[in-house]
Amino acid sequence: MARSILAVVAGYATLALLIFVTFTLLYLVLGADRSFEPGSYDASTLWVATSFPLGVAASVAAGYVCGTIARGGRAPQVLAGVVLVLGLLFAIPVLRATDAAPARTGDVSNTEAMQWARQPKWVALVNPFIGAAGVLVGAGLRRRKGSARD
Numbered sequence: 001m002a003r004s005i006l007a008v009v010a011g012y013a014t015l016a017l018l019i020f021v022t023f024t025l026l027y028l029v030l031g032a033d034r035s036f037e038p039g040s041y042d043a044s045t046l047w048v049a050t051s052f053p054l055g056v057a058a059s060v061a062a063g064y065v066c067g068t069i070a071r072g073g074r075a076p077q078v079l080a081g082v083v084l085v086l087g088l089l090f091a092i093p094v095l096r097a098t099d100a101a102p103a104r105t106g107d108v109s110n111t112e113a114m115q116w117a118r119q120p121k122w123v124a125l126v127n128p129f130i131g132a133a134g135v136l137v138g139a140g141l142r143r144r145k146g147s148a149r150d
Contacts, residue, residue: 007075011066011135012082018058024110026050032108041101041116048123052130059083059131063138076139080132087128094124 026047027035035047043051066079101116108116 004070004073004075004078007066007068007070008079008082010069011062011076011079014065015058015062015083015131015135018061019055022054022058023051026054027110027113032104032106032113035113036104036117039103039105041104041113041118043117043119043123048120051123055127055130056134059134060138060141063135063140064142065138066135067139067142072143076135079139080135083135084128084132087131088125091124091128094119095121 030047030050035044036042037044062079062083063076066076070076097118101118104116
């Protein structure tokens with residue numbers, strides 16, 4: 001039981017860390033002008049298109065870590081459920097948002113970008129499902145690799 005809990009926590013920590021690091025690097029590479037629509041904090045099409053593969057890779061890695069630590073059992077399914085539920089809970093403020101972000105002028109820091117960034121509502125709804133599926137794929141990859149050694 002303790003191994004399963006550790007596996008879920010480690011998997012989620014992996015997901016959070018990879019998302020933070022890769023999205024920070026993506027922002028540094030793209031800069032404010034390509035990350036956002038002109039004069040706003042609305043995510044650009046380039047940002048949205050690039051963020052999906054990064055999110056998939058992070059969730060697959062999280063599932064792999066979880067599966068490795070758990071060594072079988074239902075921990076990856078629990079992690080997938082946690083990713084789905086928390087993702088949907090985090091989507092609620094995006095779906096309910098009515099406040100307008102200030103106009104964006106010039107370059108903005110990574111912190112300011114995270115504070116004001118606005119993603120499309122459909123992205124906030126789709127990401128939790130993609131994340132949960134990625135976790136299950138990552139756990140499946142771990143399971144296949146483990147059974148190939150037997």
